[in-house]
Amino acid sequence: MTGQTLTEKILSRASGRKVAPNDIVEVSVDLVGFHDLTGFHVIEVMERIGREVIYNPKGLVIAFDHLVPPPDVRSAEIQKLVRGFVRKHGIVNFHDVGSGILHQILLENYVLPGQVVICADSHTSTAGALGAFAQGMGATDVAAVVVTGKTWVTVPKPFKVVLKGSLRKWVTGKDVALEILKEFKSDYFNGMSVEFFVENPQSFPMDYRATVANMGVEFNADAVLFIPDDETVRYVKVERGYECGKVLPDPNAEYVDEYTVELGNVDLLVAIPPNVDNVKSVREVSGLDVDLVFIGSCTNGRLSDLEIAAKIMDGKRVKSRCVVIPASRKVFIKALELGYIQTLVDAGCVVTFGTCGPCIGGHFGVAGPDEVVISTSNRNFIGRMGSPTSKTYLVGPAVAAASAITGKLSEPGDVL
Amino acid sequence: MKVEGKVIKLGDKIDTDIIIPAKYLKYTDPQYLAQHVLEPLDPEFSKKAAEGIILVAGKLFGTGSSREQAAIALKAAGVKAVLAESFSRIFYRNAINNGLPVLVCQGISDVVNDGDYVVVNLESSEVLIQGRDVGVKCKELPDIVLRILSAGGLIEYLRGLKK
Numbered sequence: 001m002t003g004q005t006l007t008e009k010i011l012s013r014a015s016g017r018k019v020a021p022n023d024i025v026e027v028s029v030d031l032v033g034f035h036d037l038t039g040f041h042v043i044e045v046m047e048r049i050g051r052e053v054i055y056n057p058k059g060l061v062i063a064f065d066h067l068v069p070p071p072d073v074r075s076a077e078i079q080k081l082v083r084g085f086v087r088k089h090g091i092v093n094f095h096d097v098g099s100g101i102l103h104q105i106l107l108e109n110y111v112l113p114g115q116v117v118i119c120a121d122s123h124t125s126t127a128g129a130l131g132a133f134a135q136g137m138g139a140t141d142v143a144a145v146v147v148t149g150k151t152w153v154t155v156p157k158p159f160k161v162v163l164k165g166s167l168r169k170w171v172t173g174k175d176v177a178l179e180i181l182k183e184f185k186s187d188y189f190n191g192m193s194v195e196f197f198v199e200n201p202q203s204f205p206m207d208y209r210a211t212v213a214n215m216g217v218e219f220n221a222d223a224v225l226f227i228p229d230d231e232t233v234r235y236v237k238v239e240r241g242y243e244c245g246k247v248l249p250d251p252n253a254e255y256v257d258e259y260t261v262e263l264g265n266v267d268l269l270v271a272i273p274p275n276v277d278n279v280k281s282v283r284e285v286s287g288l289d290v291d292l293v294f295i296g297s298c299t300n301g302r303l304s305d306l307e308i309a310a311k312i313m314d315g316k317r318v319k320s321r322c323v324v325i326p327a328s329r330k331v332f333i334k335a336l337e338l339g340y341i342q343t344l345v346d347a348g349c350v351v352t353f354g355t356c357g358p359c360i361g362g363h364f365g366v367a368g369p370d371e372v373v374i375s376t377s378n379r380n381f382i383g384r385m386g387s388p389t390s391k392t393y394l395v396g397p398a399v400a401a402a403s404a405i406t407g408k409l410s411e412p413g414d415v416l
Numbered sequence: 417m418k419v420e421g422k423v424i425k426l427g428d429k430i431d432t433d434i435i436i437p438a439k440y441l442k443y444t445d446p447q448y449l450a451q452h453v454l455e456p457l458d459p460e461f462s463k464k465a466a467e468g469i470i471l472v473a474g475k476l477f478g479t480g481s482s483r484e485q486a487a488i489a490l491k492a493a494g495v496k497a498v499l500a501e502s503f504s505r506i507f508y509r510n511a512i513n514n515g516l517p518v519l520v521c522q523g524i525s526d527v528v529n530d531g532d533y534v535v536v537n538l539e540s541s542e543v544l545i546q547g548r549d550v551g552v553k554c555k556e557l558p559d560i561v562l563r564i565l566s567a568g569g570l571i572e573y574l575r576g577l578k579k
Contacts, residue, residue, distance in 0.1 A: 037441055037442070038482065038483075041444055041484060041485075044444060045571065048571050049571055049574065067442075074442045074443075075442065078442060120482055121481070121482050122480065122481045122482045122506055124482075135505075135506075136481075136482040136506055137482060137506060137509060138482050138483070138484035138487075138506060138509060138510035138513065139482075139484045140484060140510070140513040140514070140569075140570055140571065141509055141510075141513065144570075186429065186476065186479065187429075187475050187476050187502065190476065190502055190504070190505070191505075220476060220479060220504055220505070222505055275429065360438040360481075361437070361438050361439065362438060362439075379431075379433065379480065381431045381433040381434065381480065382433065382434055382456050382457075383433060383434075383437055383456045384433050384438075388456045
């Protein structure tokens with residue numbers, strides 16, 4: 001008998017029957033969440049349905065991140081509305097302004113291997129880093145999950161990716177995500193779940209996994225899951241102080257196809273606007289004049305990203321504007337303790353924490369007309385980070401930091 | 417159930433930031449959103465769609481964010497259906513939930529021209545191009561999806577069941 005992939009195992013457990021790819025099944029949801037900008041819409045839908053009940057209050061996570069701190073009156077009004085909902089229903093897992101980005105909060109505090117996680121935000125895919133089946137959905141679908149505890153999913157076709165060997169210096173999870181986009185383009189994995197097997201768990205730490213899983217929605221994969229291993233257990237233990245179990249695929253599980261990434265061959269890469277899969281090596285486009293550098297977001301606002309930026313910027317001054325936003329308060333405090341924040345501020349960066357900021361062109365340093373942005377975030381679509389004529393180039397933290405120092409798209413080797 | 421209109425043709429990967437930029441997401445009013453639909457691509461789009469049009473697009477229509485306003489804005493602006501080579505998973509669900517017909521039609525961009533007048537039969541998933549003796553067969557929609565579309569969206573469909 002054929003074994004089950006991790007995706008099939010999770011969806012079989014959550015639906016109460018043995019599933020196969022392309023089945024449409026109703027699944028029970030372990031964690032559901034939303035942030036401020038989608039939250040008011042979810043609540044509005046619940047009001048329209050006329051059933052403002054919460055199926056599992058403990059499984060609901062709300063974190064404010066998109067409009068943090070509120071840049072205008074309407075944003076403050078939206079947050080006030082969601083706070084009212086939180087009070088009315090006694091929601092325990094509520095993270096107000098000053099906490100962090102929803103996806104980072106979920107990793108630090110809530111997600112466990114084998115869970116089904118549904119949130120009103122596309123980058124919910126990030127939770128796949130811990131081996132959960134995680135999907136973003138719209139406000140109506142999420143409102144239905146809040147009320148019923150269930151949703152429907154199409155069981156995706158499983159694809160296996162093996163990460164082999166070790167990365168070269170300064171090359172990180174972002175470059176691996178961009179390598180996959182370069183190789184497969186952004187439509188290949190539509191309708192698939194991509195299961196990552198890391199041959200040597202220590203060679204690809206949780207921060208990198210989170211970046212790749214986050215970018216999984218840019219692959220247009222239905223879900224991205226890292227097979228739980230010793231690194232998964234280590235991460236949960238460090239963050240939460242307890243041991244988590246591993247949910248694993250069967251050894252004889254069948255995948256539609258398989259691809260191996262030789263980590264040692266991955267280059268420092270950049271996605272050229274306006275597509276995430278227009279990927280080149282940084283060398284091919286180096287020298288481009290830069291107006292703004294952004295280091296942060298749910299993609300690359302973690303401790304290892306700040307450590308890399310601080311190492312490269314240490315004792316230097318930025319030539320371009322530079323905005324740094326650690327993804328959560330927890331990350332910010334660790335970076336403070338380790339001196340990274342001091343280094344970055346001394347170099348001339350503006351630093352805050354726990355907001356999506358300019359990633360969605362919201363606030364805290366958006367791009368003006370024709371400006372060039374070097375960003376560690378996840379999308380380089382037209383107008384994504386501000387003016388429709390601005391251009392966003394997506395990179396990892398090392399290239400972003402080096403580019404801020406030279407004022408041109410650069411590799412770390414250019415400044416060290 | 418049939419929808420019809422003049423075709424406006426778009427390319428591949430029309431993402432949600434193009435369909436409705438993030439600065440408009442603080443509201444859900446369909447008329448407000450309709451005024452700004454596809455604004456970065458064509459600031460006049462909303463006026464062009466007002467008479468009732470059919471969008472024909474390439475791969476990965478709606479790729480990007482989970483913003484349900486993308487589907488709401490298109491429908492309110494006058495888009496009667498989106499016919500594309502493929503859709504992003506989240507946008508596809510949002511469209512059906514909001515009563516906007518979405519059909520996967522392989523090869524549609526090769527057959528249909530900008531400005532063609534087409535009639536889309538949602539039950540048979542057939543697209544007929546008026547004045548030209550050609551049609552396109554799209555992927556069929558499941559019965560439940562047809563019922564949701566016919567009610568005008570998921571909430572309206574569920575309300576109908578309660579009665």
